[in-house]
Structures are given as structure tokens and as C-alpha cells.
Amino acid sequence: MEDIMEHEHLSLRLHKRWLPFIIVGLLFTAYIVVNRLLLGWFIVCPFRALTGYPCPGCGLTHAGKALVKLNFHASFEFHALFLPVALTLAIIFIRKGKSKVIDWAKRQYWWYALLVIAMFAYYGFRLKCCYPGKYPMYRVERYYLGKLEITKRLPEVKRNLEKRLKKKK
Numbered sequence: 001m002e003d004i005m006e007h008e009h010l011s012l013r014l015h016k017r018w019l020p021f022i023i024v025g026l027l028f029t030a031y032i033v034v035n036r037l038l039l040g041w042f043i044v045c046p047f048r049a050l051t052g053y054p055c056p057g058c059g060l061t062h063a064g065k066a067l068v069k070l071n072f073h074a075s076f077e078f079h080a081l082f083l084p085v086a087l088t089l090a091i092i093f094i095r096k097g098k099s100k101v102i103d104w105a106k107r108q109y110w111w112y113a114l115l116v117i118a119m120f121a122y123y124g125f126r127l128k129c130c131y132p133g134k135y136p137m138y139r140v141e142r143y144y145l146g147k148l149e150i151t152k153r154l155p156e157v158k159r160n161l162e163k164r165l166k167k168k169k
Helices: 002-039 046-050 060-070 073-076 082-093 100-106 109-130 144-148 150-169
Strands: none
Touching: 002 046, 060 073, 060 082, 073 082, 082 100, 082 109
């Protein structure tokens, strides 16, 4: 009897451990399907898929791939902050108690804030100096908001709003 209960307890722990991965996998699959149906192709970045513009992290994946090939110049061109971002993510995902240095690094919240500020500052710099340009600083023509044609409908929405405001007076 104890053996059965222990097996059920272990099974429940495994389900709890894998449930977040299953949910993320299902959400990603749904995202792929929606991308394919609405846009006709797949855009990895949800920000770019929504707006058509590059996000602050655009180019990080390509920078990592270039670094694996030991092409430091290309890595830096794709995204100059790849190494600090990768190091920070590695520290975050290492389990606590593995080493005192890792535990200490996880508690350096000022570093996280500095990295976020640096990412947005670098994003602003790239938009000002590099946009539109070569990958990843370009705009895609097919994106969700463009599919809804919101920008084309804005003048119509503005006229309707002005009419309603005049009626209230």
C-alpha cells in the first residue's frame, strides 16, 4: 500500500514539474498556428508580429549563433548586449545552492535593473542610428495590427468620435 502511495506521490511531483513546460509548449504551438493563419508565415518575436517593428531583443538569437561559430564581429553586429544577457539568463536558470557565487549573483538586483536600462538605451540608439537598415533593424510589412488596418481606420474613428462629442454638447 505504501509503495502505491509513494508511486502516486512521485507521479504527481513529475506532473507538477512538467506542467509549465507543457503549457508553454501548447501556447507556442497556438502562437505558430495564429501566425501562420493571420500572417501567412511565422515570426518568432511576438512584438514584431504585433507591430511590424523590431523589439529591444531583436538579433539576440543570431548573435548567439554567431558567437557559437566564434564570429565575434557578427555577434556584436547582431546585438551588442548578447553576452551580458546570456550570462544573466544562465545565472537565473541555475538552481540555488549549486555554488555561493551563483547564489550571490542571483541577489544582485541592481544588475537586472541596469541590464534592462541598457537594453532600452541600446534599442533607442539602434532605432535612431540603424533603422531602417539591415537585419534585424527593419520593418516587416505583414503584422497583426496591419492586418486589422487600424491606421487606415483612424481618420474614420476620429470623425465618429467628433460627431458624438458634438451631439453631447
